[in-house]
Amino acid sequence: MRYFLELAYNGKNYFGYQIQPNQISVQEVIEDRLSKILRKKISIVGAGRTDAGVHAKKMYIHFDYEEELNVDLIKRLNSFLPKDIAAYRLFLMDDEAHARFDATSRSYNYFLSPIKDPFSFDSAWSFNRLLDVEKMNNAAKLLIKKGDFGSFAKLHTDVKTNICDVTAAFWRKNENGQLVFEITADRFLRNMVRAIVGTLVDIGLGKISIEEFSEIIEQKQRSSAGASAPAHGLYLVDVQYPKELFKNEFN
Structure with a gap:
């Protein structure tokens, strides 16, 4: 099943959204926390690739997970994320929905x-x-x-x-x-x-x-x-x- 997650983050401490070699990124942190909570390797795709130091008040990511999730994931994720990244809403999506390519x-x-x-x-x-x-x-x-x-x-x-x-x-x-x-x-x-x-x-x-x-x-x-x-x-x-x-x- 495909899920969308609505996020916000302060980009001050990150080398942008996208994973970078030898630099901390928003994507890396979220993938790490989701993978630990769901106990399997989770890869995410974002709606965009904000640069180093840029913030997001509303960013969407998508990821796939074979089991049904609920709002408890938001609570667990927020307790596990650093203070400068927050998860707000979780959506079940069409199986082909794409956070980047489907954005209008x-x-x-x-x-x-x-x-x-x-x-x-x-x-x-x-x-x-x-x-x-x-x-x-x-x-x-x-x-x-x-x-x-x-x-x-x-x-x-x-x-x-x-x-x-x-x-x-x-x-x-x-x-x-x-x-x-x-x-x-x-x-x-x-x-x-x-x-x-x-x-x-x-x-x-x-x-x-x-x-x-x-x-x-x-x-x-x-x-x-x-x-x-x-x-x-x-x-x-x-x-x-x-x-x-x-x-x-x-x-």
């Missing part, structure tokens, strides 16, 4: 703090220079399309295409006075959101114009865009799937 959209938020804040220094980018947010939002509208986003992709990766369908991209201010960049797409390239944020901040600082930002998108060259924003301000916040894949949620 993913959403990220990037948090930027305009003041020095001792309580968010490791969860948001502390940035106290004045930004033209209206200009940044006008530029962000150019991202809303299906197209090649190679200008914001990490170099030398194994992806076959840089085509992404971006359906939302905008800045807002939250109740804590932080600037939050929200972006949704069917898929994301390695480092894509952080590269976009870094380039939009350059627009907000007046370093580049909206017209130049449009040219950067069209050039499809990573060297054309700005520097990547720090990893600790980035959060995976949502992943969507076709409802028909879900057979049952264990409450």
Whole structure:
């Protein structure tokens, strides 16, 4: 039987989601704990591969297990996981459901703090220079399309295409006075959101114009865009799937 597990994690202490040689990863920790609880080797597949230091407020993984599970697994797993990883919900899925390939959209938020804040220094980018947010939002509208986003992709990766369908991209201010960049797409390239944020901040600082930002998108060259924003301000916040894949949620 195939199960989906909804998770959240603080990525500060991990070298990204995916298993890495000689580095601790979120995937490694979850596989280890699940394997011990279920008393067999469990391999998991995640909805995405967050980079080192990136967080997830909502991440889905899938795994296979031949026996029927229930909500007790969540309680047992949470008692066994470190304090920076949490399991929230367990679903019985269609046997062919795939946490990565069946996702129809993913959403990220990037948090930027305009003041020095001792309580968010490791969860948001502390940035106290004045930004033209209206200009940044006008530029962000150019991202809303299906197209090649190679200008914001990490170099030398194994992806076959840089085509992404971006359906939302905008800045807002939250109740804590932080600037939050929200972006949704069917898929994301390695480092894509952080590269976009870094380039939009350059627009907000007046370093580049909206017209130049449009040219950067069209050039499809990573060297054309700005520097990547720090990893600790980035959060995976949502992943969507076709409802028909879900057979049952264990409450």
